[in-house]
Amino acid sequence: MDKYLRPIWVLFKKELMAYFNSPIAYIFIGVFLVVGNWLFFSSFFLVGQASMRDYFSLLPWMFLFLAPAITMRLWAEERKAGTIEFLLTLPITDWQAVLAKFFGGLAFLAIALLLSASLPASISFLGNLDWGPVIGGYLGALFLGGSYLALGLFISSLTRNQIIAFVSGVAACFAFFVVGADFVLAGAPQAAAPAMQFIGLGSHFYSIAKGVIDTKDIFYYFSFIFIFLWLNVKIIENRAWK
Amino acid sequence: MIEIRNLNKKIGNRLILEDLNFSVKKGEILGFLGPNGAGKSSTMKIITSFWHPTGGKVLIDGRDVSEALLETRKRIGYLPETVPLYDDMKVGEYLRFIAEIRGLKKEAARRRIGEVSDSCGLVSVLDRPIDELSKGYRQRVGLAQAIIHDPEVLILDEPTTGLDPNQIVEIRELIKRIGKEKTVIFSTHILSEVSAVCDRVIIINKGKIVGEGSPAELMAKSRGQDAIYVKLRGPKEEVAARLRGLEEVERVEIKDKEAEDVYGYEIAPKAGVDPREQLSLAVMKNGWGILEFSRKAVSLEDIFRELTK
Numbered sequence: 001m002d003k004y005l006r007p008i009w010v011l012f013k014k015e016l017m018a019y020f021n022s023p024i025a026y027i028f029i030g031v032f033l034v035v036g037n038w039l040f041f042s043s044f045f046l047v048g049q050a051s052m053r054d055y056f057s058l059l060p061w062m063f064l065f066l067a068p069a070i071t072m073r074l075w076a077e078e079r080k081a082g083t084i085e086f087l088l089t090l091p092i093t094d095w096q097a098v099l100a101k102f103f104g105g106l107a108f109l110a111i112a113l114l115l116s117a118s119l120p121a122s123i124s125f126l127g128n129l130d131w132g133p134v135i136g137g138y139l140g141a142l143f144l145g146g147s148y149l150a151l152g153l154f155i156s157s158l159t160r161n162q163i164i165a166f167v168s169g170v171a172a173c174f175a176f177f178v179v180g181a182d183f184v185l186a187g188a189p190q191a192a193a194p195a196m197q198f199i200g201l202g203s204h205f206y207s208i209a210k211g212v213i214d215t216k217d218i219f220y221y222f223s224f225i226f227i228f229l230w231l232n233v234k235i236i237e238n239r240a241w242k
Numbered sequence: 243m244i245e246i247r248n249l250n251k252k253i254g255n256r257l258i259l260e261d262l263n264f265s266v267k268k269g270e271i272l273g274f275l276g277p278n279g280a281g282k283s284s285t286m287k288i289i290t291s292f293w294h295p296t297g298g299k300v301l302i303d304g305r306d307v308s309e310a311l312l313e314t315r316k317r318i319g320y321l322p323e324t325v326p327l328y329d330d331m332k333v334g335e336y337l338r339f340i341a342e343i344r345g346l347k348k349e350a351a352r353r354r355i356g357e358v359s360d361s362c363g364l365v366s367v368l369d370r371p372i373d374e375l376s377k378g379y380r381q382r383v384g385l386a387q388a389i390i391h392d393p394e395v396l397i398l399d400e401p402t403t404g405l406d407p408n409q410i411v412e413i414r415e416l417i418k419r420i421g422k423e424k425t426v427i428f429s430t431h432i433l434s435e436v437s438a439v440c441d442r443v444i445i446i447n448k449g450k451i452v453g454e455g456s457p458a459e460l461m462a463k464s465r466g467q468d469a470i471y472v473k474l475r476g477p478k479e480e481v482a483a484r485l486r487g488l489e490e491v492e493r494v495e496i497k498d499k500e501a502e503d504v505y506g507y508e509i510a511p512k513a514g515v516d517p518r519e520q521l522s523l524a525v526m527k528n529g530w531g532i533l534e535f536s537r538k539a540v541s542l543e544d545i546f547r548e549l550t551k
Contacts, residue, residue: 010343014328021330082326086387089290090343091315239293 007092008100015074015104029112032066036116050127052120056137056209060177060202063109063145068169070108071152072162074101075236079160094236098153098229105149106142113141132211140208143221147201148173150228157235177201243268243425244289244395248298251284251449258284259449262298266442268394271421273440274429277550281449282429283323286397289427290320302395316344319388323399323429325380329373333364333383336372337390344391354390361416362386377404385413389420396420398428402435414439433542447550460545469538470509470518471497476530478505485509488524490517504533 019025040055047054078084087097120134152169159165178184180200185193197203201224204217249262259281266272274282287293289300291307291314300307302314328336337359341351359365362382367375372383381404388396401417402410417426417439430436436443437457445453445460453460474481478496485494485507493510500506511517518537525532 006345007343010339014331014339014343018328018330081329082322082324083328084326085287085292085322085324086320086326089292089315089318089320090340091312091345092343093312 004096007090008096008103011092011097011100012104012107015101016107019070019104019108025108028066028069029115032062032112033116036062037119040119044123050123050129052123052129052134052137053209055119056133056141057206059137059141060144060205063141063148064170064173064177066112067105067109067145067148068152068155068166068173070105071149071156072165072169073156074105074153075157075232076159076162076165079157080162088236088239094233098232098236102146102150102153102225102229105153106146109145109149110142113138113145133209136211136213137209139213140205140217143208143218144201144205147176147221147224147228150225150232151176154228154232154235157232173201180204243270243303244427245301245304246285246289246298247301249285249288249295249300250297251281251288251293252296257449259288259295262446262449262451264444264451264454266425266427268425269422270442271417271426271428271440273436273443274427274446275431275433275436275443275546276429276446277431280446280550282446283399284449285446286320286322286399286427286429290318290397291315316391317393318395318397319391319393320396321384321388321398321401323403325384327372327380327383327387330371332369332371333375334359334368336383337364337368337386340387340390346391354392358386358390361389363412378406378409381405381409381413385416394424396424396426396428398426400429400431402430402432410435433546437542445546445549452549453545457542461542468511470511470521471506471534471536471538472509472521472525472532473500473504473506473534474525474530474532475504476528477503481505481528481530482507484524484528485521488517488520490515490520500533506534508538 036055036058039058040052043054075084078087088094117138120129120131123129124131151172152165155169155172156162156165159168177200180197180203184200185197188196198220204220207214208217244266246262246264249259250257251259262281262285264272274285276282284293288295289302289307291300291311294308302317305314307314328339331339334355337355338351341354346354359368362385364379364382364386367379372380375383381401385398385401388398396417398417402413405413414435417428420426421439421441428439440457442456443454443460444451482494482496485491490511491509492512495508495510496505497508498506509517509521522532522535
């Protein structure tokens with residue numbers, strides 16, 4: 001295996017296993033599936049359309065809580081338990097550590113999403129489901145989730161308290177999501193509106209979820225993720241904290 | 243093997259380490275001694291490249307740890323003071339993780355896990371979650387983790403705290419065994435440990451090296467010399483005067499009184515002479531009764547206290 005990837009892979013496996021070693025992971029996934037299904041089906045039969053548009057407009061709001069819950073412990077716990085001193089004296093670079101944690105979280109999120117695929121499966125059984133927007137929706141969800149995770153991971157590196165990491169993670173994700181939302185843009189100054197719409201995580205998600213995969217949106221998500229992972233590396237590099 | 247050159251570390255405005263210079267050879271066990279907060283842990287954090295130095299450098303086998311980061315880290319095994327372990331993992335699982343991330347191949351990893359769990363006495367707890375272990379076992383897991391990749395340099399920050407006397411002896415034996423072929427730096431504030439394990443000692447205080455040498459050398463260099471304590475029955479003033487009159491004696495001090503005319507005297511000899519024989523002859527000649535006669539050797543404790551005052 002490639003020299004650079006191997007330590008990432010080992011640490012990634014450990015991080016992913018750590019979720020399932022505690023009951024918290026099952027609770028997260030359980031709540032995510034139950035809330036998602038319940039909110040969706042409560043209106044599904046009223047509307048009577050074999051479409052997942054409602055579900056995908058709901059997803060960003062659920063991720064708002066799920067993603068920070070996934071990332072809150074990743075650095076905060078290492079700092080609190082002091083294991084960070086041990087982790088960062090292993091023969092791995094700071095980037096490798098950050099990437100492993102990020103992909104560990106992303107894999108966990110992907111598992112949660114995969115389990116929610118029972119939803120489109122049962123809809124397609126009930127009616128004629130257009131799979132294009134569904135696949136686009138899941139892809140968009142991964143990008144959006146990845147962005148939330150990168151942001152949450154960065155915030156987790158700033159504190160040794162998981163609760164603080166979670167609450168500020170939710171707040172930060174909310175801010176980035178809502179800055180491009182229609183109701184905020186309506187109240188924003190005209191000149192700033194396009195920039196805000198571009199920065200906002202939500203607008204990019206909705207266009208992908210429609211099934212329109214634009215390189216601009218993909219580029220946006222990759223840059224967003226990269227910037228926060230990079231900031232994360234800078235925080236870890238500094239280590240001015242005890 | 244390890245070379246520390248003009249090492250400085252500043253945190254905020256506080257200078258934690260000031261111009262540290264020392265080196266450790268292969269096959270040498272260096273004891274790192276100092277009161278709490280002296281900079282022992284900070285120095286170790288820099289050697290293991292967890293912290294960057296503010297000035298100066300650390301060379302491992304001639305390579306700068308802040309440049310050849312991965313290369314030097316591979317050669318180092320490190321046990322931090324707080325023994326941080328991943329509590330949610332099982333001991334065996336944890337060791338496997340360390341072996342893998344350290345780049346050991348599957349077969350080698352299995353062999354080494356067997357070896358270190360043997361030498362650290364972990365065989366019976368491999369299936370136990372780490373957070374259920376006692377302090378002594380945690381310490382052993384920490385040590386096993388540090389030596390699993392057979393590192394050339396071992397940095398141990400107070401490896402024997404929290405262990406019971408039997409475990410301490412075991413761990414010391416292990417360190418000594420490893421120290422025969424590798425380079426070991428270990429910090430402690432248990433002074434007897436230093437004379438039991440180390441070839442060389444560095445005493446640091448407030449971020450500066452205040453003493454260096456083998457335990458024997460340090461004792462010899464120390465200002466305080468071996469003193470002699472005698473308890474005699476005889477008229478106090480006369481005894482003191484006669485003792486002071488001896489050629490080999492520098493100073494006589496009356497230390498305690500046991501009964502009427504029974505006093506303890508501490509006698510400091512002149513440099514380089516042994517006054518014991520003359521002393522006993524004088525006592526016999528004067529017909530005083532001897533109740534006690536002992537030599538007080540300068541201990542590492544005295545040196546430590548003197549140097550870190």
